[in-house]
Amino acid sequence: MTTLDLARLQFSSTTLFHFLFVPVSIGLSLFLAILQTLAYRTGQPVYTRLLGLWSKIFLIVFAVGVVTGIVQEFQFGMNWSAYSRYVGDVFGAPLAIEGLAAFFVESTFLGLWMFGRDRLSPRVHTACIWMVALGTMASAYFILAANSWMQHPVGYEIDPVTGQARMNDVVAVLTQNTALFAFGHTILAAWVTAGMVVVGISAWYLRKGRETELAKRALKIALPVTCAAAIGTSLVGHFNGQLMTDQQPMKMAAAEALWETEQPAGLSVFATGDFTRNPGGTNHNITIPHLLSIIATNSWDGKVEGIDEIQARYEREYGEGDYVPIVGLTYWTFRAMIGLGIAMILLTAVGLWLARRGRLEISRRWQWLAIAGIALPFLANSAGWLFTEMGRQPWVVFGLLRTEDAISPNVSSAEVAITLIGFSAVYAVLAAIAVWLIRRAVHAGPPESPDDAQPTKTTDDIALAY
Amino acid sequence: MTHTTLETIWFVLIGVLWTGYLVLEGFDFGVGALLRTVGRTKAERGMVLRSIGPLWDGNEVWLLVAGGATFAAFPGWYATLFSGAYLALFLVLLSLIVRNVAFEFWGKHDDPRWRAGWEWAAVIGSALPALLWGVAWANIVHGMPIDAQGEPTGELWDLLGPYALLGGVATLLLFLAHGATFLCLKTSGPVAERARAARRVLAPAAVVALGGWTAWTIADGCDAATAVLLVGAVVLLSAAWLARAAGWSFGATAGAIGLLVAAWFVQLFPHVLISSTDPAYSITLHAAASGDYTLKVMTGVAILLVPIVLLYQGWTYWVFRKRLTVDD
Numbered sequence: 010m011t012t013l014d015l016a017r018l019q020f021s022s023t024t025l026f027h028f029l030f031v032p033v034s035i036g037l038s039l040f041l042a043i044l045q046t047l048a049y050r051t052g053q054p055v056y057t058r059l060l061g062l063w064s065k066i067f068l069i070v071f072a073v074g075v076v077t078g079i080v081q082e083f084q085f086g087m088n089w090s091a092y093s094r095y096v097g098d099v100f101g102a103p104l105a106i107e108g109l110a111a112f113f114v115e116s117t118f119l120g121l122w123m124f125g126r127d128r129l130s131p132r133v134h135t136a137c138i139w140m141v142a143l144g145t146m147a148s149a150y151f152i153l154a155a156n157s158w159m160q161h162p163v164g165y166e167i168d169p170v171t172g173q174a175r176m177n178d179v180v181a182v183l184t185q186n187t188a189l190f191a192f193g194h195t196i197l198a199a200w201v202t203a204g205m206v207v208v209g210i211s212a213w214y215l216r217k218g219r220e221t222e223l224a225k226r227a228l229k230i231a232l233p234v235t236c237a238a239a240i241g242t243s244l245v246g247h248f249n250g251q252l253m254t255d256q257q258p259m260k261m262a263a264a265e266a267l268w269e270t271e272q273p274a275g276l277s278v279f280a281t282g283d284f285t286r287n288p289g290g291t292n293h294n295i296t297i298p299h300l301l302s303i304i305a306t307n308s309w310d311g312k313v314e315g316i317d318e319i320q321a322r323y324e325r326e327y328g329e330g331d332y333v334p335i336v337g338l339t340y341w342t343f344r345a346m347i348g349l350g351i352a353m354i355l356l357t358a359v360g361l362w363l364a365r366r367g368r369l370e371i372s373r374r375w376q377w378l379a380i381a382g383i384a385l386p387f388l389a390n391s392a393g394w395l396f397t398e399m400g401r402q403p404w405v406v407f408g409l410l411r412t413e414d415a416i417s418p419n420v421s422s423a424e425v426a427i428t429l430i431g432f433s434a435v436y437a438v439l440a441a442i443a444v445w446l447i448r449r450a451v452h453a454g455p456p457e458s459p460d461d462a463q464p465t466k467t468t469d470d471i472a473l474a475y
Numbered sequence: 476m477t478h479t480t481l482e483t484i485w486f487v488l489i490g491v492l493w494t495g496y497l498v499l500e501g502f503d504f505g506v507g508a509l510l511r512t513v514g515r516t517k518a519e520r521g522m523v524l525r526s527i528g529p530l531w532d533g534n535e536v537w538l539l540v541a542g543g544a545t546f547a548a549f550p551g552w553y554a555t556l557f558s559g560a561y562l563a564l565f566l567v568l569l570s571l572i573v574r575n576v577a578f579e580f581w582g583k584h585d586d587p588r589w590r591a592g593w594e595w596a597a598v599i600g601s602a603l604p605a606l607l608w609g610v611a612w613a614n615i616v617h618g619m620p621i622d623a624q625g626e627p628t629g630e631l632w633d634l635l636g637p638y639a640l641l642g643g644v645a646t647l648l649l650f651l652a653h654g655a656t657f658l659c660l661k662t663s664g665p666v667a668e669r670a671r672a673a674r675r676v677l678a679p680a681a682v683v684a685l686g687g688w689t690a691w692t693i694a695d696g697c698d699a700a701t702a703v704l705l706v707g708a709v710v711l712l713s714a715a716w717l718a719r720a721a722g723w724s725f726g727a728t729a730g731a732i733g734l735l736v737a738a739w740f741v742q743l744f745p746h747v748l749i750s751s752t753d754p755a756y757s758i759t760l761h762a763a764a765s766g767d768y769t770l771k772v773m774t775g776v777a778i779l780l781v782p783i784v785l786l787y788q789g790w791t792y793w794v795f796r797k798r799l800t801v802d803d
Contacts, residue, residue, distance in 0.1 A: 072579035075532065076572040082542045083564060086557025090626075093557075097550020098765040102773060105547040108540035109780040116536050117791050120529030128794050168766070173550075175766040417558035419626045428565045435572060442576075446583055 012422040013413055016088040019429045021398070023080050025391050026436050030074035030443075032390060035149060035196065036203020037067040038142040043230065045135045055226050062223070062455035063207070069446045071119065073439050080432065082108075088425060092405055092415035099165050099176040100155050103183065107151035114144035149199070150192050157188035159406050160397070161256045167409075174409065187256065190249045197242040198393070201353060202386035204235030208360065210451055212379035215370050220454055225369065232364060236357035243350050247304065254305040254313070257407060259323070259332060260400035262316045263339040265301060274313035276300035280340065327408070334402045342396035349389035356382050478745050478760040481770040485548040486747070486760055488777060490740035492544055496537035497608065497650075497736055498729045503531040505654015507574055507601030511594050513658055513669040517587075518801045520594065524578060526661040529795050531578060533788055535571065547773055551625060551763030552747040559619055559627025560611055563634055567604045567611075574600025605650040606643040610634060613642025613688070616742045617695075618751035625758050638691055645688045648681035649712065649735070653728040659721035663800050674724070678716035685709050685735070697742055704738035 010018075041064055048056035082104070085093050093101075118140035125134055158164075164181030165174045176182060208231050214224035254261045262268075265277055275296035302311040316333055323332040356378060363369045369376075405412040478486075506527050514520035546553040557564055577596035617638055620629040655677055658670035689705040697705075708731045715727035743749070747763045750756035764770070 068579065069583070072576055076575045079535075079539065079571055079575075080568055082539050083557055083568060085546065086542075086553045087561055087564060088558075090554035090558035093546065093554040094550050097546050097553060098769050101543065101547030101550060101553070101765070102769055105540065105543035105773060106776055106780075108536065108543040109776065109784065112536045112539055113533065113784045113788065116532035117788055120532055121791055121794060124525070124529040125794055176769045176772070179769075179772045417554075417561075419628060420558055420561055424561050427562065431565060431569060435569060439572075439576060442580065446580065449584070 010422070012420065012425055013416055015422055015425040015429055016416050016420075017412065019088060019425060019432065020084065021395070022429070023077065023084065023432055023436070025394060026440070027074065027077040027081055028390060028394060029387055029440075030070050030077065031145075031149075032195075032199035032202035032386070033070045033206060034067070034074045035142075035145040035199035036201075037063060037070065037206075038138065038145050039200070040203060040207060040230070041067055042135070042138045042142045045138050049131050049135050055223060058455040059223055059227055062450070063227075065450040065456070066206075066210075066447055068123070069443050069450070073443050075116070076439070077436065087428070088417055088420060089405075089415050090417035090419075092410065095173050095410050095415070096158075096406060099158060099162070099174050099182060102176060102179060103151045103155040103158075107148055107155075111144050111148035111151060115141055115148065118144065146196060149195060150188075151183075153191045153195055154183050154185075154188040156397075157185060157191050158182055160191075160401060161185065161187040161252075162406055162409055174406075187252055190245055190252060193245040194242060194249050197238045197245060198386070198390060200238040201235055201242055201350075202390060204231045204238060204357075205353060205386045206383055207231040208235055208357065209380050209383035212376040213451065214454075216373065216376040216380070221370060223455060228360070228364065228369060232357055232360045236354060236361055239350060239354045239357060243347070243354070246347075246350070250304055251307065257401060258314050259316065259319045260334065260339065261305060262314060262319055263334050263336045263400055264343040264396070265313070266336050266340045267301070267313060268316045270312065270315040270318045272302070272312035273299045273310045274301035274305070276304065277340075279344075330403070332403060334400050339396060339400045342392040342399070345392035346389050346396060349385050349392065353382065353385050353389070356385075478764070479767070481767060481774065482548075482760045482764045484774065485544070485764070485770055486740065486744065489541060489544055489548065490736060492537055492541035493740075494733050494736040496534070496541055497646075498732045499534035499537060500531070501605075501650040501729075501732050502654045502657040502725075503527040503534055504601045504605040504650040505652065506658060507531075507578075507597045507654075508605065508651055509654055509658065509670070509673060510597050510601075513655070513662075513666050513673060515665070516801075517590065519664075519666050520590070521582065522662055522666060522799050522801050523658065524581060524597075525799055526658060528578065529791060531575070533791060535575070544773070548765055548770060549747055549760070549763040550765060551758060555621065555625055555627055555748055555758060555763075556615070559621070559629060560614070560634060562631040563607055563611060567607050570600040570603040570607075572600075602647060602651075606647040608643075609646025610639045610643035612646075612739050613639040615748065616692075616739050618749035618757075620752050621748060621750035621756050621758065622752060623756050625756070625762070628752065638688075638695075641684065641688045641691065645681065645684040646735075648677060648684050649728065649732060652677040652681045652712075652715065653725070653732065656715065656721055656725045656728055660725055661799055663798055666801070671721075678712070678724075678728075682709060682712050682716055685712055685731070692742075701738045701742040704734050704741060708732075708734035708738065 041060060044056050044060045044063065047053070048060055085100075118137045121129065122134065122137040122141060125137065129137070162174070163185045164176060164178030166177050167173070168175045182188075207227055211224040211227040211231065214220045250261065265274075266280055267274065267277075275298045278295040278297060280295075299309055301313055302308060305311060305313050316336070320332050324330065356375075359375060360369065360379065363372050363375055401407055403411050403413065405415045506523060510520060510523050514523045542553070545556075573596045577593040577600060581590055581593040581597070611634070614634050614636075619627055620633060622628050652674060655670045655674040659667055659674060662670060685705075686709050689702075689709055692705060693702045711727045711731040711734060715724045715731065718724040718727060745760050746757045747760055748758040750758070765773075
């Protein structure tokens with residue numbers, strides 16, 4: 010493997026791993042904030058016990074999310090120094106703002122929340138977990154604005170002397186449609202992810218006949234929220250798709266394995282055969298007429314450009330080169346993302362219907378599906394990111410910088426291999442420990458005392474340190 | 476072209492972020508590294524970990540923000556430094572990962588072997604970066620192999636010269652003394668006594684190491700201002716050693732760390748990186764900096780957000796100001 014391959018493998022594996030934990034943290038922090046508010050307002054013990062159970066799980070997930078996030082902040086400079094030089098002026102800004110506006114909020118208020126139960130009034134203590142939830146969302150917003158700039162660069166000019174990107178409109182960078190829709194899509198997906206975890210684990214309790222009141226109360230909150238968020242994710246995803254057709258038509262064409270321009274264009278549901286360049290087209294065997302036109306252009310007879318036409322246009326625009334991403338991968342990750350999303354909508358909708366009829370406790374088939382369904386959002390999220398990032402290739406910043414020109418010129422493949430193996434090994438151990446701890450926490454059930462952190466005793470004398 | 480005012484402001488601001496990071500994380504490095512030395516029983520070690528429990532994560536964000544701010548304000552610095560100190564930074568990142576999960580996971584399973592494993596992870600994961608940050612900054616100040624294109628050309632071993640290693644030993648001992656002093660303030664009983672005993676050894680050792688590194692730096696011919704700051708750091712550290720009240724002592728170790736970081740940045744200015752290959756290849760502030768527009772935007776963001784951050788982080792330290800006791 011070349012240094013480029015290794016560096017890409019490292020970025021994708023560390024980022025996908027990080028993103029297994031991030032959406033759960035985003036969603037669960039909000040769930041905890043709601044639970045704690047309910048516990049505070051109603052005084053019902055069921056909420057306090059739910060809070061105890063879910064804060065244990067949340068803290069395990071959050072810890073792994075935080076430590077894997079440290080690598081994210083530095084690996085652009087380590088493996089992608091040419092990229093960092095080229096885009097730092099624009100891309101660095103949202104990253105730095107993320108640190109100042111979000112990381113400080115998350116970490117400080119999480120510390121206050123974990124250790125501050127007996128030091129703060131219940132109202133202030135509850136406000137702390139709301140701050141954590143807001144911090145995670147702010148973090149997502151800034152990092153997605155940075156990523157959206159890679160998908161669709163705006164608010165910049167190219168410096169005539171250095172040839173590097175220079176920001177000239179920060180408002181455009183932070184508020185372009187691509188960023189706003191990416192934020193909506195990702196936050197809703199994060200709620201779905203955490204929601205599916207809550208639904209699955211609650212279903213496990215129902216199946217075991219343990220803590221059924223607790224599980225039913227959790228499902229009462231999680232099922233409608235997850236179902237609505239999953240529907241919302243697809244709706245926002247639809248607008249994402251239209252923006253993508255407009256901004257990165259090649260990604261859309263590759264997602265459909267549409268080699269030749271069609272008008273009207275049908276949506277391919279399932280295709281077999283060879284995805285390499287074969288002007289006869291792949292062996293599409295199931296297409297729904299007109300649907301791609303509707304999805305991509307909002308019109309019955311809209312024209313959707315094919316890969317070959319876009320390739321020819323890009324060669325005129327950007328010079329010789331291969332502008333086609335790996336079509337098979339783009340095609341299938343796109344379908345995996347959407348298919349899994351639909352599966353989650355159905356699973357939670359059936360759950361809601363069963364709950365209405367009071368059959369959640371007895372429907373063992375649904376319980377089993379909900380437990381297995383915990384895997385679905387993680388697969389969908391990973392497929393979504395693989396699609397978004399692989400579908401943009403060969404560009405790292407669309408239209409401006411190619412991935413092959415973005416790596417650190419001085420870092421050897423041996424060095425990248427060492428860090429790749431090192432991070433992967435540590436991450437694998439972390440994942441195993443986190444899963445083991447979460448399983449134990451679930452099996453142990455909600456703690457009798459709501460204290461999630463270690464009890465802290467203090468004397469009355471004040472340390473004069475600060 | 477020489478540097479602009481905005482570029483200088485951002486250079487200073489990144490110096491402030493590093494000061495905040497090392498003053499704050501410095502004590503939790505020290506506490507982590509001394510975990511098994513000052514705490515002997517499960518309850519004692521639990522207390523040691525609780526003393527930094529609500530604080531370490533917020534402390535570490537200073538590093539992430541310093542990294543992000545360097546990326547935004549000086550992309551050329553961020554790119555050359557992190558790709559140049561590649562394997563050293565990798566070791567720092569691994570250490571930080573391991574120690575952070577150690578803090579979080581230590582109490583999650585009641586088993587002596589589980590705890591011992593995480594304790595060692597916390598000790599090594601705290602001591603190694605405490606050493607490596609000193610090594611890294613000694614190299615930055617002294618110069619790294621950088622070619623005419625501004626690309627680093629060194630290997631890991633180039634970073635491990637005797638001067639850099641002495642710088643690493645100095646920061647390691649400094650953070651250990653800083654952490655021991657913090658424990659004197661925050662804990663009680665046998666743990667506080669052992670922390671006091673550790674401080675009596677560590678503070679003079681840190682004075683010797685930092686004094687040695689200062690002498691070497693001055694002998695190498697550093698700027699007069701750098702020399703003054705470094706000597707000031709050694710003097711403050713000596714005061715920390717001799718001070719009877721732990722509160723004053725902690726203030727003095729914090730001040731020594733601040734002066735040390737100031738010395739690094741003063742010595743670097745007006746460069747962000749010094750080339751040991753050829754002084755002409757050293758990278759200036761201006762060459763590494765982002766454009767005026769970005770720096771202006773980021774200045775606005777910093778003016779708006781930094782005071783708020785300081786306010787609520789300060790509040791956290793106030794909330795957790797009380798001394799801890801072992802849960803009997």
